[in-house]
Every structure is written in C-alpha cells, then in structure tokens.
Amino acid sequence: MKPKEILDQARKLIAEYSSGDPDKWWYANRYVFARLQLDERQTKTAVKRRLLDAGATCHVCATAFDSTRGVHLHRLDADRGYSEANCVLMHPECHQKHHAQHSREQLPGTCQALCVKESKRYEDKPFFYWWDISPNEAERLDRHEAVAFVQKDTGYRCVLPTPTLKLLLTPQRQTTRGAGNWGIKVLKNRPNQLAFEPGRGGEAWLFLPVVWATEEQPH
Ligand SMILES: [Zn+2]
Structure with a gap:
C-alpha cells in the first residue's frame, strides 16, 4: 500500500465513524492527527537519547552537552527521516547560528528543530x-x-x-x-x-x- 492509499483509508474510516456528524468527525480527525504527530515526536526523542548515550557532542562547536534538556536534533538530509545515521545534535544557540549561516542554501522548513x-x-x-x-x-x-x-x-x-x-x-x-x-x-x-x-x-x-x-x- 502506498502512503497516499493509507491516508485515503484513514479518511474513509473517519468518515464512516462520524457518519456526517461534524463533532464526531472533528474529534476523530484531531485524535488521529495528534497521535500520529506524537509518534513522530517520540521517534525523535528516542534518536536523541541514543545519540546522547553514544556520547555525541554538538555538531557545530564539538563541545559536550551539560544537560540533555533543550538539545536540538537536526537532520542532515531533509529528504530522509529520523535515524542516528541522518541526525546530529546541536546546542540551541549553535543551531540558530548554523541556520543563520546556511539560510541561503537551505529552504525554510528543512530545519526540524x-x-x-x-x-x-x-x-x-x-x-x-x-x-x-x-x-x-x-x-x-x-x-x-x-x-x-x-x-x-x-x-x-x-x-x-x-x-x-x-x-x-x-x-x-x-x-x-x-x-x-x-x-x-x-x-x-x-x-x-x-x-x-x-x-x-x-x-x-x-x-x-x-x-x-x-x-x-x-x-
Ligand atoms: Zn554547540
């Protein structure tokens, strides 16, 4: 099944569930949307955790992180997903600098922070x-x-x-x-x-x- 077909199926199921009731449609649509979004967040958190456990330092300044709070995860290739191979960690300030320097090469939206x-x-x-x-x-x-x-x-x-x-x-x-x-x-x-x-x-x-x-x- 292709991603577009998965989406069509989900839409069809939500329409069936709500059978024309706008409140039920809103609730089911929001529920699925929010949960899928949360799945992505948790995937990112897990990648971040594994990179930190492996002793990753900041990709920009090469310094170790004092605390795990607020450490940014950055995808090197915007067309690929979240994995240890495609992600690096950055201090929030270093990440800002990185994007300020690369803003001409990178389209807005490629920063996943x-x-x-x-x-x-x-x-x-x-x-x-x-x-x-x-x-x-x-x-x-x-x-x-x-x-x-x-x-x-x-x-x-x-x-x-x-x-x-x-x-x-x-x-x-x-x-x-x-x-x-x-x-x-x-x-x-x-x-x-x-x-x-x-x-x-x-x-x-x-x-x-x-x-x-x-x-x-x-x-
Ligand atoms: Zn840094």
Whole structure:
C-alpha cells in the first residue's frame, strides 16, 4: 500500500465513524492527527537519547552537552527521516547560528528543530498559562518545523506544526501589546485547549484542542 492509499483509508474510516456528524468527525480527525504527530515526536526523542548515550557532542562547536534538556536534533538530509545515521545534535544557540549561516542554501522548513516557548503558571488570573508571540518572532518561526508550548511548572507541552500555528496568527488577532503581539493562553475552564486571544480586531476567542505530554511520554 502506498502512503497516499493509507491516508485515503484513514479518511474513509473517519468518515464512516462520524457518519456526517461534524463533532464526531472533528474529534476523530484531531485524535488521529495528534497521535500520529506524537509518534513522530517520540521517534525523535528516542534518536536523541541514543545519540546522547553514544556520547555525541554538538555538531557545530564539538563541545559536550551539560544537560540533555533543550538539545536540538537536526537532520542532515531533509529528504530522509529520523535515524542516528541522518541526525546530529546541536546546542540551541549553535543551531540558530548554523541556520543563520546556511539560510541561503537551505529552504525554510528543512530545519526540524522545535521552537520551545515556556510559560510560568498563573494562579490569580482567569488563565493558567500565557505565551506571547511578537511579530518578529512569528517571522522567524519558519525556521522551525513546530512550536512547543511548555508549562514550566509541570513540564507538559503541546506541539503545533508551524504552518498550523501561522494560520492562526492573523492580523485581527494581534493585540495592543508590544509591536502587536499575539496572545495564546490556557484558560482555567478549558485546560486541554490552546486559547487564541481575540486581539484588537475584535474577533472571538479561538480554541484549539491539544494533547499535553511530557517530552518523553504521552500524558
Ligand atoms: Zn554547540
């Protein structure tokens, strides 16, 4: 079976399951999508772990890693998948430098690193977590395959592919903060959704169901 046929089968099964019910379709489609995405994250984590265990140093500066946290995994050949043979490790700062130097040769999107955004926990607000994205930052997001929204206190994270996130960062949702930052929160009554602030364009809040997981294990 070819990958396209696998996708067609999955679509067919989801359509059968939901039999025209848009809520059921949304749930099943999101469930399969999020789980497959998580599988990929776990594959990457395992490759990273094996490279670290084998004593891999930073591909850019050749220094050993002090801590395993935040170490970036980079695929040498963007057409090939995640394996020890095709991946190297880099410090986050070295990775930035690497891409700044290679940006002319490499198309945006070939960098597989995760952009990690952390939020402390707010107790006395209507929301638990709050991440701000500035317009400058939004432009640089194309260097990353995906963005991880991390809860600093629990270590739980949800990962959004950059193209999905960028679709939601519309001019209408820009707030009056900074140079027109976008606000993304976790509201207290919607713990399993990312809440996109309405912004000065006056749109409604937008909610995106997400899966919270630690870096290693699904929640
Ligand atoms: Zn380095």
